[in-house]
Amino acid sequence: MQFELKHTADESKARAGRITTDHGVIETPIFMPVGTAGSVKGIHKRDLKEDIGAQIILGNTYHLYLRPGLSIIEQAGGLHKFNGWDGPILTDSGGYQVFSLGDIRKLSEEGAKFQSHIDGSAHLFTPENVMDTQRTIGADIMMAFDECTPGDAEYEYARKSMEMTQRWLDRCWNQFVKTSPKYGYSQSLFPIVQGAVYPDLRAKSAQSVLQYNADGYAIGGLSVGEPEKDMYAMIEVVNEILPENRPRYLMGVGTPVNILEGIDRGVDMFDCVMPTRNGRNGMLFTSKGIMNMRNKKWADDFSPVDPDGTSFVDHQYSRAFLRHLIIAGEMLGAQIASQHNLAFYLWLVKEARKHILDNTFKSWKEEMVRQLSVRL
């Protein structure tokens, strides 16, 4: 994997770049749709690629390991062959599940023991076997196994957690270099910076991660309950330290505004379940603001879903019809909303890239941020 930094915007740290993987090119800044179980919920590959314009998608180690299981994925010849997505894939390591499944897992120096959310069976995830699993899944970008520290963690907890993530990273890296790709294309491993909302911990974590000279670096443990201003502050601290010539991935973020603020602070890659999950739950993100499609005011609005939208669903269906589908619990409603949101997210980062390249990012961003917060 290679990263080429094309341009940094005036009056901003926003960057335009290009990542080249064996499965294709990614133009940054980029938003990566989340396909936890190997599928971006409700979205066909064709729409993902041609309508939405996704350049890379996510998968999840924990979920795929549990179901369908590694044997099936290996038999298929890796996740790309299995799900038919021939572009780049990034897999999360299960580190987020250490956070989100807090009630059904036990943490130790060795790793995290999960109680499967599917059948209750016990599974030990270690930095080593998580690397092996991601080799088997065949992700173009593998993520280090970390503890995603909760946003409200006390300093001492955050320090110990961050230090353990560091030790885990070392074990990840050893296993990574000791093993080889299984399917004939190369894989990268991204370390993850932790440290909760404490600048000194973040700085320390970012410094320590540099020793691996990785192909890219991630900022984790944000948008997990901490105030937004803390999130932005941490991004600033970390990006001051991370190398210019490597992509920076802000994990799990976020709202359209979060993404623009992240780009402004020098982040290149984002992923988030919001466009799909909130879409399924009836919320639309548009360039004019947020729409809650369950609100009655859309019931007799027969205008297009989003006249400015780039997806065919934006013009094919009316707001009234989409609202009807969502209220009626029709699958198509969730699909349309998800597809619209993803197309909007991809439009947003593409637009950001354009404005970075022609040095109009800052003013464009300010105007967009104002607009995006409006509730329609």
Add this chain to the structure above:
RNA sequence: GGGGAGAUACCAAAGUGGCCAACUGGGUCUGACUGUAACUCAGAUGACGUACGUCUUCGUAGGUUCGAAUCCUGCUCUCCCCA
């Protein structure tokens, strides 16, 4: 014509003397959702008031009772069975 059952809030449906402005579903309204245990979750849903509360409700008109959605009587309507 004879026999039986029933009428409760937008709908369905509990409640059968005080803990009932009335369980529970659905519907409706409003929120929340950030490396997906999530097409999920939370709140509201007679009126007025921020609230303690006040007022009007359980087909309808009366009655019994300290007190009635609940008991009694008349009326109206609905459904089922037999002719």
